[in-house]
Amino acid sequence: MHQKVTFSFVKKEIRILMLEDNVADAELIRFALREGGLLFSLKRVDSKTAFLKELDTNTPDVILLDYALPGFDGFSALSLAQQHYPDLPFIFVTGTLGEEVVIEMLKSGATDYVLKTRLSRLVPAVLRALREKEDRLQRRKTEEQLRKSHQQLRALSVYLQHIREDERIRISRQVHDELGQSLTGLKMDLYWLSSRVPKQLRELHDKAKSMSHHIDTTIQTVRRISTELRPGILDDLGLVAALEWQAHEFQKRTGIHCLVTSDIKAAILDEDLNTAFFRIFQETLTNIIRHAEATKVTVHLQKQRGHLTLHVHDNGRGITEAQITNTKSIGLLGMRERAALLGGKITITGAPGKGTTVLVRIPLTHPSPRPHSKQAATDAPTSKRNTARAEEAPRAKTSRAQAHRRKTKPPGQVGRPLRGRRNSGRAQAP
Numbered sequence: 001m002h003q004k005v006t007f008s009f010v011k012k013e014i015r016i017l018m019l020e021d022n023v024a025d026a027e028l029i030r031f032a033l034r035e036g037g038l039l040f041s042l043k044r045v046d047s048k049t050a051f052l053k054e055l056d057t058n059t060p061d062v063i064l065l066d067y068a069l070p071g072f073d074g075f076s077a078l079s080l081a082q083q084h085y086p087d088l089p090f091i092f093v094t095g096t097l098g099e100e101v102v103i104e105m106l107k108s109g110a111t112d113y114v115l116k117t118r119l120s121r122l123v124p125a126v127l128r129a130l131r132e133k134e135d136r137l138q139r140r141k142t143e144e145q146l147r148k149s150h151q152q153l154r155a156l157s158v159y160l161q162h163i164r165e166d167e168r169i170r171i172s173r174q175v176h177d178e179l180g181q182s183l184t185g186l187k188m189d190l191y192w193l194s195s196r197v198p199k200q201l202r203e204l205h206d207k208a209k210s211m212s213h214h215i216d217t218t219i220q221t222v223r224r225i226s227t228e229l230r231p232g233i234l235d236d237l238g239l240v241a242a243l244e245w246q247a248h249e250f251q252k253r254t255g256i257h258c259l260v261t262s263d264i265k266a267a268i269l270d271e272d273l274n275t276a277f278f279r280i281f282q283e284t285l286t287n288i289i290r291h292a293e294a295t296k297v298t299v300h301l302q303k304q305r306g307h308l309t310l311h312v313h314d315n316g317r318g319i320t321e322a323q324i325t326n327t328k329s330i331g332l333l334g335m336r337e338r339a340a341l342l343g344g345k346i347t348i349t350g351a352p353g354k355g356t357t358v359l360v361r362i363p364l365t366h367p368s369p370r371p372h373s374k375q376a377a378t379d380a381p382t383s384k385r386n387t388a389r390a391e392e393a394p395r396a397k398t399s400r401a402q403a404h405r406r407k408t409k410p411p412g413q414v415g416r417p418l419r420g421r422r423n424s425g426r427a428q429a430p
């Protein structure tokens with residue numbers, strides 16, 4: 001009495017389909033399987049029709065194929081079965097074969113072959129084939145999970161970036177409008193007060209003057225903070241103007257000469273493109289300040305075969321290959337991710353002593369990166385889903401930039417120095 005063997009990867013009886021016309025050979029094979037201790041059920045067929053029928057109605061775990069049968073052969077059976085069940089293990093069980101035939105067999109997708117004269121190899125071959133199949137399926141499942149989790153991470157990244165940008169717009173607006181208005185109100189009150197103080201009280205007048213000066217400085221600070229959060233020029237005058245303004249600020253702050261050129265005529269591009277290019281540019285300039293030791297930066301923005309490209313070159317020490325590919329380079333990773341979300345890419349090159357070049361290339365017609373689908377919303381963290389939906393609704397009608405423009409210009413605004421952003425110096429456009 002043979003002990004039946006089950007294996008961790010074969011939880012149940014193994015269903016075997018055997019294509020064999022010789023009854024005696026079939027019995028020998030069945031015997032070998034039993035001898036090997038396999039727990040199995042076996043169905044023998046000897047024609048194409050029966051083979052196909054069995055394949056469909058009772059899909060096996062393993063197929064054992066004879067090489068040659070009258071009117072049908074193992075190769076044809078293999079290719080027919082592969083069309084529908086590519087993962088099924090196929091083992092040829094044959095008489096003596098030439099090397100070429102064996103090679104041909106394995107090339108056409110057979111998992112293994114066993115000679116009828118050495119049937120003791122059959123059970124190990126079946127088990128190995130099943131284990132390989134299991135591994136293959138497991139690998140595919142893992143790959144699928146990985147792909148899915150990558151997709152979810154991307155959706156989350158899009159979501160977080162939009163939240164962040166929206167938050168910046170909101171805070172920028174509040175700082176600009178509310179603090180600005182309060183400060184202006186304060187200044188007017190101070191003026192009212194000092195105009196009522198008798199002239200001979202010099203000390204009080206001096207104090208009022210210094211307070212007024214202090215308020216002016218605070219108003220400047222409020223403008224600067226608001227602009228740094230989200231430069232109004234980006235939404236009002238478009239990307240080229242915003243890049244020029246940022247380059248000007250950079251030059252003023254660092255003394256590094258920065259020149260922007262562009263062949264873009266249309267001032268205002270897609271809002272997502274504007275934001276992506278502008279934020280990548282800011283990150284690039286930050287890197288130049290921190291790492292490049294450069295004296296000159298050239299920037300060129302252009303349209304090129306359906307793409308918008310930004311070329312930023314500095315004449316500094318030059319980024320190394322190791323720094324470019326380092327997975328810990330989170331700043332560079334963030335820039336790449338921003339471009340990738342719009343279907344674009346970033347190429348970074350460096351030459352020792354000759355500087356670094358960052359090339360950003362994003363298609364002008366890109367898929368919307370916004371997490372607008374129900375799936376994306378459900379992929380986002382639960383506590384934020386409602387916020388995401390609530391924010392989607394007005395966006396459908398009004399872009400964030402439009403909303404920003406509209407809300408920063410309320411009628412009858414008191415804050416005189418901060419009103420009318422283009423003239424306010426908020427963005428300090430050149």
Ligand SMILES: Nc1ncnc2c1ncn2[C@@H]1O[C@H](COP(=O)(O)OP(=O)(O)OP(=O)(O)O)[C@@H](O)[C@H]1O
Binds near residue numbers: 330331356
């Ligand atoms: N323009 C540049 N010139 C020379 N080296 C650079 C330049 N830009 C980046 N690097 C190098 O590449 C590295 C990775 O840049 P990355 O922006 O990812 O990180 P970081 O600036 O060091 O930190 P952070 O995450 O705050 O941005 C930098 O540490 C620096 O060594």
Ligand SMILES: [Mg+2]
Binds near residue numbers: 283286287331332
């Ligand atoms: Mg950086």
